[in-house]
Amino acid sequence: MSQERIRWSQKSLSDLVAYFHGEIEPALRRAGHETGKPPTYQDLLETGNGGIQYALREHHDRTLREFFVEDVGLTEEDDTESSIPTDDEGVQEEIDAYLHALATRKDLAESTIRTRRYRLKTYVDLYLDYHGEASFVDAVQDESNRTAEIQRNLDVFDHMHQEFAASSCVKYHGAVSAFYEHLLRRSKAAFNPVRDFTDEYDWRVGEPDNPALSPAQVSRLVDAVETPAEEIVVYALCAWGLRRGEVASLHSSQLDLSGSEAVIHFDDGRKNGPGSVSVLYGRPILEDRVALLGERSHWNGYLLPSGAAASGHVTGQTVQNRFQRICERSDVRVRGETPVSKMGRRFWYSTYSAVVEDLVTGIEGVAADQGSADASVVLANYVSQEKQRELRRNAMRERLAAAFDGQNRDDAHSDHRI
Template structure:
C-alpha cells in the first residue's frame, strides 16, 4: 500500500503535461486519471474536485490546463462528461477551489433571496466577484478565498494577497468609482463569511486606506457640517432632533429611520449600537457614536405619554406597520430644512444628503487618523502609516480611534448655537 501511494505521489513528476494537447489530456483522463479515481474509491457520479486529483497524484492537471490552454478544471471536466449542474445556477466562476465557489454561490443566493436587489444588480455583483476571484487565482496560484480566513494568525499575509489583487485592479480599471465598487462587493462577501462564522476577519476591510481613490460624482451632494448644525438648531421637538441625528449623525436610510424600534437598540455598555436584522447590505449594526442622550430622551417621551406605545420611535396609529414610512421622514426633513433656510445647489436637501454627510465625515476621520500616526510610522522606519494601523494596532484599537475622531467631528456639527 505504501509503495502504491509513493508511486502515485511521484507520477505527476513523470508526466510531461506541457506536451499534451487538449485531446491528449482527454485521452489521458479516460485511460489513467478516471481509473485511478475509481480505484481510490471516489464516486464518479459526482464531478471530481482538485483535491480528488491530488489524492490520486494528478494535481498537475489543473496547472497545465490553466497555463497551457487557459482552461479551468471545471471547464475541462465538462468536456469529459462532468457537468456542473450541482452549482446553484451553473455560473462559470472560472476557479477550481470548491469551498470558494460554494461560498460565493451561497452569498449570491443570499443577495437574491433576502436583499430585494434587481436581477441586473445581482449579475453585476457576481461578475465583479468572479473577476476578483480569477485575479486572486492568477496572482497566487489558487483562489482559496475562504480557507485562510479561519484563524487570525494568517491575517497579515492574507491582507497582502488581497492588496496584490487590488494593485492589479487599480492598474486595470479606469475610474476610482469602479475600483471602489469592486472593493465594496469584495468586502461585503468577506463580511458575509464573518456573519456566518466562516471567517475570523475581513482582509479587505482597510484596503480603501491604501489608495487615494475618490468617488467624484457631482450628483452625490452632501450636507456640510455647518448645514447640519443649522438643521439641528432649527429642530423644535425631540422627534425632529432625533430625525436629524438619525439621518446625519448615524447615516441611516430614511426607511430605516421610519421603522426604528426600541428592540433594535443597545444603549448600555461601551458599545452602544443599533442592530438590523435586514439591511440593503445585509444584517449588521450601526454604532451610536454620538447622540445617545437624544435617543434616550425620545424613548422616555414616547413611553411616558402613551402606555400603549408600540416601541417605534416614529409611531403612526394609521399605518399598518405601526410606524411612519420613508416618504414621511423625507417630508419632515424638508420642513426642518425649509425652517433652517438650508439649500443645496438651490434645492431643498433630501434625506440622502444627510447620509452622505455621515460618510464623508467618517472618511475624513479615517484620513485624520492616518495623518496622526505618521509620527509613529516614522519612528518605526515606515513611510506608510497604514502599516502601523495594520501591524501595531488591534482591530479594537483601530475602531476606538476611528470613533473618537468621528465623535469629535459630529460634536462640532451638532453643537447648537
C-alpha cells in the first residue's frame, strides 16, 4: 500500500480497475478475505480501501457491485446460468444459447460472458418490474406485436435513462440489441424492438453524465414549491435521496415514525441500495404530509396519490415533470438546461460523499500519529461503527439544513456546472 493517502477522486475508471488488481485484491488476500467474487464494503474498509465506494458513486456513477461485476469481471456465487430472473423457459433457454454461442464461436473471455449475462439479467429484471412477465422472446416472433413491444422496451430504457449514466445506458442497449439480433439471425424474431433506441435518447458519452444540484439551487427549489405535493418531491429527491420511481410509489406503510429517527422501508430491497432510508432531515414534512392526506375519507395510503392511475399513485414521469416545473419556476439551470430529477438525488449523494471525505480527512492527524498510511484504516480500527454512524449523520444533517434552510444562496442564480 502506498505511504501516501489514496487519491481516489483522481483515478479514472481504468485506474481503479488496475488498482484493484494491483493493490486491493492482494490486500484482501493477505487479510484472509475470499477473493474471486465481489468484496463487501466492510471487506474494503478493513483493508483501508473504503474510499473507493465514494469515488465510484461520485465520479463514475457506479455502485460497488456494478464496478466489480461489469468493470473488474468478478461474479457472485449465484451468478450462474440458472439465475436469469424469469420463469419463462423460452427466455431462459434463448439467453443461455446466445451466451453459449458467444463463448464458443467468438471465443470471448469468461469475464466478458459474465458481463453480458449481468446486463441481460438487469434488463430482464427491469422488464419484469414494468410488465410483470418476460415473454418478450415470443412477442418478437410476430410482426403485429412490433408497436406494442417497442413501447414496452421504451418503458425499460426510460428507467435506465433516468437512473444510469449515459455510458452505462449505451452498454446495456448494446447487450440487449445484440441479443435480439442473435434471435433475428436464427429466424426466431421478426424484428429487433430496441434497434433504433440510440436515436431516442441523448446518450452522450465522454462528459460528466450526472451533475448534481448545488446547495444554493436546492435552497431555491425549496422557496419555489407551491403545494405540499411539490414539497414532498423536493425533499424526497434531495433530502432523502430517493429515485423518482420510489418517490412516485411512496406509501405510508413504508414509514416508521415511531422512533427518534424516521425511517422509510423498502421491503423488497432497492436496486443498488439498502432496504431502508433514514430521514436525517425533513421529518416534519413527512409527518405533515401523512396527517394532511389522512384527513381524506378514502385515502389509499400513497403520499402522491392519483385517482386516474390503476396503481393508485402518480408515475415516475409525473414526479419528473413536477420537479422540472419547480426548477423552471425557480430559474434553476444546469449546463443551461432544466435539471432532471436524478440531479436532485445526485445532490444527496454528493453531500454524503463530501461528509465521508471530510470525516476521513479529519482523522488524518490521528493516522499520522499511529503511523498508518491510510486514515480510513484508523477510522475502521479505532472508531466504532456506531460512532462513525453518529458522526456521519450529524454532519449530514448540518449540510442538509444549510441547503434547505437557505444558508447557501450566494450562487443561487448561477448555472451550476460540474
